[in-house]
Amino acid sequence: MPRSILLRGGRVIDPSQSHDATADVLIVGDKIEAIGPRVGNDAAGRDGLETFDCTGLVVSPGFVDVHCHLREPGREEVETIATGARAAAAGGFTAVCAMPNTDPVTDNQAAVGFVLRQGTLADAARVYPIGAISVGQRGESLAEFGEMVSAGAVAVSDDGKPVVSAHLMRTALEYARTFGIPVADHCEEPTLAHGGAMNEGLVSTRLGLKGIPSEAEEIMAIRDILLARRTGGHIHLCHMSTRGSVELIRWGKDRHINVTAEVCPHHISLTEDAVDGYDTNAKMNPPLRTADDVAALQEAVRDGTIDLIATDHAPHHYDEKEREFAHAPNGIVGLETALAVNITWLVASDIIDLPTLIDRMSCAPARVFKLPGGSLNRGVSADVTVFDAGAKWIVDPKRFKSKGRNTPYAGQTLQGRTRVTIVGGRVAYRADA
Amino acid sequence: MTQSLGKDLLGLEPLSGEQIRLILDTAEPFKEISERTIKKVPTLRGATIVNLFFEASTRTRVSFEFAEKRLSADTVNVAASGSSVSKGETLVDTARNLEAMRIDMVVIRHGASGAARFLADRIESNVINAGDGTHEHPTQGLLDLLTLRDHFKRLDGIKVCIVGDVLHSRVARSNIWGLTKMGAQVGICGPRSLLPNSIDELGVTVFNRVEEAIEWADALNILRLQLERMQGGYIPSLREYNRVFGVSRERLDRAKRDILIIHPGPMNRGVEIDSDVADGPFSVILDQVTNGVAIRMAVLYLLSGGKPELAEAAKRGGGV
Numbered sequence: 060m061p062r063s064i065l066l067r068g069g070r071v072i073d074p075s076q077s078h079d080a081t082a083d084v085l086i087v088g089d090k091i092e093a094i095g096p097r098v099g100n101d102a103a104g105r106d107g108l109e110t111f112d113c114t115g116l117v118v119s120p121g122f123v124d125v126h127c128h129l130r131e132p133g134r135e136e137v138e139t140i141a142t143g144a145r146a147a148a149a150g151g152f153t154a155v156c157a158m159p160n161t162d163p164v165t166d167n168q169a170a171v172g173f174v175l176r177q178g179t180l181a182d183a184a185r186v187y188p189i190g191a192i193s194v195g196q197r198g199e200s201l202a203e204f205g206e207m208v209s210a211g212a213v214a215v216s217d218d219g220k221p222v223v224s225a226h227l228m229r230t231a232l233e234y235a236r237t238f239g240i241p242v243a244d245h246c247e248e249p250t251l252a253h254g255g256a257m258n259e260g261l262v263s264t265r266l267g268l269k270g271i272p273s274e275a276e277e278i279m280a281i282r283d284i285l286l287a288r289r290t291g292g293h294i295h296l297c298h299m300s301t302r303g304s305v306e307l308i309r310w311g312k313d314r315h316i317n318v319t320a321e322v323c324p325h326h327i328s329l330t331e332d333a334v335d336g337y338d339t340n341a342k343m344n345p346p347l348r349t350a351d352d353v354a355a356l357q358e359a360v361r362d363g364t365i366d367l368i369a370t371d372h373a374p375h376h377y378d379e380k381e382r383e384f385a386h387a388p389n390g391i392v393g394l395e396t397a398l399a400v401n402i403t404w405l406v407a408s409d410i411i412d413l414p415t416l417i418d419r420m421s422c423a424p425a426r427v428f429k430l431p432g433g434s435l436n437r438g439v440s441a442d443v444t445v446f447d448a449g450a451k452w453i454v455d456p457k458r459f460k461s462k463g464r465n466t467p468y469a470g471q472t473l474q475g476r477t478r479v480t481i482v483g484g485r486v487a488y489r490a491d492a
Numbered sequence: 493m494t495q496s497l498g499k500d501l502l503g504l505e506p507l508s509g510e511q512i513r514l515i516l517d518t519a520e521p522f523k524e525i526s527e528r529t530i531k532k533v534p535t536l537r538g539a540t541i542v543n544l545f546f547e548a549s550t551r552t553r554v555s556f557e558f559a560e561k562r563l564s565a566d567t568v569n570v571a572a573s574g575s576s577v578s579k580g581e582t583l584v585d586t587a588r589n590l591e592a593m594r595i596d597m598v599v600i601r602h603g604a605s606g607a608a609r610f611l612a613d614r615i616e617s618n619v620i621n622a623g624d625g626t627h628e629h630p631t632q633g634l635l636d637l638l639t640l641r642d643h644f645k646r647l648d649g650i651k652v653c654i655v656g657d658v659l660h661s662r663v664a665r666s667n668i669w670g671l672t673k674m675g676a677q678v679g680i681c682g683p684r685s686l687l688p689n690s691i692d693e694l695g696v697t698v699f700n701r702v703e704e705a706i707e708w709a710d711a712l713n714i715l716r717l718q719l720e721r722m723q724g725g726y727i728p729s730l731r732e733y734n735r736v737f738g739v740s741r742e743r744l745d746r747a748k749r750d751i752l753i754i755h756p757g758p759m760n761r762g763v764e765i766d767s768d769v770a771d772g773p774f775s776v777i778l779d780q781v782t783n784g785v786a787i788r789m790a791v792l793y794l795l796s797g798g799k800p801e802l803a804e805a806a807k808r809g810g811g812v
Contacts, residue, residue: 264688265505267605267627267662337606381584383604385625 061088062107064481066445067099069113073120074418075434084118086441089484094435109486113445116478119417120433121153121184121442123424126218126243126297126321126369127394129155129186131177132170133162138374138462140177140186143394146372146461147184148488150394151477153442154185154425154432155372159196160219166191166202168210175211183487184480185442187430192217192231192242198224201234208238213428216243218297221279223249228283232292241295241319241428246279246304247271247345256385258331258346266334268384271346273301280304284311284318295427296320298371300345302355309364319427320359321369324393324400325467327356333467339380339387340467343373357410360419367423370397374463392456392463400468402448402475413448445479452476497794500612500619503628504669512673514800516638518790519783521803525562526785536563536796539596544586545622546572546602551757551781552622552632556599559788565597583607584614591615597795600624605662618795626660631791632756633666635784637674639776640711642783643752648675653705655739656715656764657686659726663756667713668694681705682715682737685726702737706744711752714739717764730763740766750774757781 066084071094073079083099085092093102102108129143140157147155157174159165165174171188178186190207194200196217204215215235222228222244235242252275257263259270280296284307287294296308299320311318325343330350333341341347359365373390380387401420405411411419421444425433432442451474456464480488497511504512525531541560545553553569560567583602590598597618600608605625612619623629637647644650652671658664658680671678672695680687681699692698699705705712717733727733744751753765753775761767770777793803 259689261690261693264690264694265665267625267665269626337609378582382582383602383610384606385604 062109062484063087063092063102063105064484064486065099065102065108065110066113066118066443067110069116069118069445071118071435072414072417073435074414074422075120076436078435079414084435084443086443086481086484089441091435091437091439091441093437111445111479115447116445117413117448118443118445120421120435121444121480121482122151122398122420123430123432124152124155124370124372124394124397125367125424125428127155127157127372128160128374128390129157130374131161132173137376140174141181141183142460142462143372144178144181144183144186146392146394146459148480148482149460149477150396151398151444151446151480152184152394153444153480153482153487154187154430155394156187156189156213156428158216158218159189159191164191164196165189166194166196168203168206171207171210171212184482187211187213189214189216189243191215192222193227196220198222198227201227201230204234204238204240208240212240213430214241214243214295216245216297218243218245221245221247221249225282225286229286229290232286232290232294236290236292239429241293243295243297244279244283245297246276246283248275248278251275251278255346256342257334258348260331260349262331262334266337268334273303273348273352276301276345277303277307281307284308284316287311287318288314288316291317293317293319298323298326298345298369299356299365300326300348300352302352305355305359305364308359312364319366320364321367322356322360322365323369323371324397325391327353327360328400328404329467337384338467339382339384340391340465340469342384342387342389343371343391344389357405360405361411361415366419366427368397368401368419369424370394372461374461375465377464380465391465391467392459392461394461395459396454396466396468396473398446398477399452399473399475403473406448407474441481441484443481444477446475446477448475450474450476499795501630501791501795502608502612502619502621504630504633504666504673505628507673509673509675512634512637512670515634515787515790515794516641518794518800518803519638519786522789522793523783523786525789526782531562532564533562534564535793535798536560536565539565539796540594541565541567541597541599541792542590542595543567543569544590544598544600545570546600547623549601549622551784552601555781555784556622556788559785559792562785563789563792565792583610587611587615591617597792620791620795623662625662627662628666629662630666631784631788632663633670634791635780635787636667636713636754636756637670638783638787639754639780640752642779643776644710647671649677651677651679651708651710652713653679653681653699653709654713654715655681655702655705655737657717657721658682658691658715659686659688660718660721661715664715668696679705679708683727683733686721702739703743703746706747706751709751711754712739714753714755714765716756716758717760719760734763738764738766739769741768741772744769752776754780
């Protein structure tokens with residue numbers, strides 16, 4: 060008899076089947092066996108049944124992060140695929156997509172196979188490789204999408220760098236259509252953003268830091284949307300940060316252009332004010348923007364203009380962030396704080412409800428990137444997250460499973476915490492009692 | 493109301509008008525020391541000060557060094573070239589090494605905005621910002637205020653226009669904070685490509701044309717035009733800059749009144765300022781340099797715990 064897990068008495072929220080009620084979830088082997096109010100009673104007495112009391116907790120399809128940086132190969136002292144996958148599981152993610160800006164760049168089938176294999180060995184959250192758009196992410200010639208997809212790549216992106224050439228982006232969108240994968244773009248007009256360290260505005264003027272104007276993102280966002288209209292390809296806009304970008308995406312969707320977009324937890328919670336005092340943990344690209352941008356992004360998550368929330372998990376070594384602001388690298392870790400940041404700033408403040416949040420963190424990313432998961436339907440692979448939506452906790456980076464400690468939320472009290480993460484019917488993470 | 497300056501002097505933005513007035517008033521008795529034959533008092537005897545200059549500087553470094561020596565402090569100069577910085581040592585390691593030598597104060601000049609704050613947050617010693625990137629240059633702002641106050645006998649209500657590359661100027665930022673906190677009206681004038689977009693949110697009046705600025709102002713603070721701005725594409729040419737924004741005798745002569753001229757140096761004669769203006773009767777550019785030493789003595793004295801009312805006594809020969 061295969062091992063089985065019973066998640067008993069939780070609030071089971073599965074937007075993929077419009078389920079939101081107290082119920083039991085029975086997992087047998089690696090599949091969802093049943094959901095229902097009496098499933099627990101019927102299952103009682105099964106051999107090898109492991110039962111979790113989920114009273115007061117939420118049971119949902121596992122979260123899917125379509126944007127993270129696991130740093131392997133090349134920067135294993137900063138993060139490995141194994142530590143990243145464990146951090147993901149601790150944050151309630153059952154699957155993550157690894158960006159290809161590694162060293163060497165994940166721009167060929169062998170490199171894609173390596174990421175996939177390391178992910179399997181990690182045996183935590185599932186790891187899906189994203190291949191590069193261009194060879195070496197140099198923005199010159201297309202990488203071999205066909206071979207990378209055959210090896211397991213789920214999307215292509217030159218993330219970390221913009222695709223400067225409009226012609227290359229056009230070709231990438233057309234060529235990616237052949238394989239049914241999205242092209243995920245880091246929207247940044249490089250001549251406008253050059254040398255910038257934070258949002259351009261009053262705070263950058265006061266601090267004497269070179270600013271990155273919103274238009275650096277918006278110009279590339281509309282370019283990509285127009286090229287998606289021209290080609291019929293699927294453009295996925297990474298880490299959107301401005302009100303203007305939201306309006307451009309809305310414009311594109313109104314015209315049925317194949318555009319999807321993501322926002323990061325930090326862009327719906329923090330503003331450029333966090334940079335005051337030159338805190339390098341508030342340095343990311345795109346930068347933290349204004350309160351008006353945050354409000355627009357929150358609303359876009361609510362109304363679906365922004366399809367999904369992704370972490371842009373970007374671990375850096377302590378030493379790298381411990382330096383002058385202009386010279387510090389961009390990015391923060393996000394896998395272990397995403398759920399709590401989203402609950403604190405979106406759900407607890409009544410912008411969205413929990414089913415919508417679960418859609419944006421699980422169902423939508425699985426749907427947009429055509430990945431398994433995002434559902435608790437009978438018979439699907441048992442990727443399940445159990446979390447306490449009300450639990451308050453103080454962020455202590457020393458307790459992260461990630462090797463990265465670079466977070467602007469250190470010491471803050473956030474609401475919402477993962478209790479159990481189940482990947483393919485196996486417990487990948489369990490919070491300490 | 494706190495009159496104390498705290499541990500560090502990182503900028504004028506965090507200071508109150510009271511604190512700025514305190515520094516200016518404390519500088520007054522120190523001016524006289526530099527006029528003596530023996531320009532030395534024992535006020536900071538036994539204090540160790542490191543002048544940590546990651547960027548080239550003559551005027552500011554020498555001014556600090558004179559201020560320290562005239563207060564009898566022991567000083568060491570560290571320049572980026574020829575130090576372990578050029579061997580790749582990080583700022584935080586440099587700081588910790590200096591701290592381990594039990595120094596009392598660090599004067600830092602650095603190319604990165606926020607570098608002085610970075611250091612101040614990590615070491616116990618007092619930190620004085622001698623210019624950090626395009627952020628602030630507080631002692632320059634203070635010596636500009638002192639020079640203006642010497643001339644106008646007040647700061648409240650006077651009109652000062654900063655002319656030039658405000659976008660990249662730490663002097664401009666310190667001046668804007670210092671002047672507005674002391675009740676002066678601040679104008680800025682320069683090509684729009686060298687003015688921050690959000691500058692009017694700081695409570696300043698923006699002038700497109702230098703003629704309008706001259707019409708309005710009691711004093712002009714003329715900024716040095718960094719020659720590399722042309723390569724950066726911010727302005728078409730130095731020649732055109734001089735023709736449109738250069739402060740010339742002809743332009744000043746059209747004003748209805750005399751206008752005081754200050755400049756933080758070093759000057760590009762014939763670019764932002766014509767020689768007959770720089771050397772003219774209303775230029776107090778060299779007074780600024782003289783006042784710079786007094787201001788830095790005052791800052792060193794106050795940060796080391798000196799009581800403002802004792803500055804007179806310190807001048808007469810007492811310790812802190």
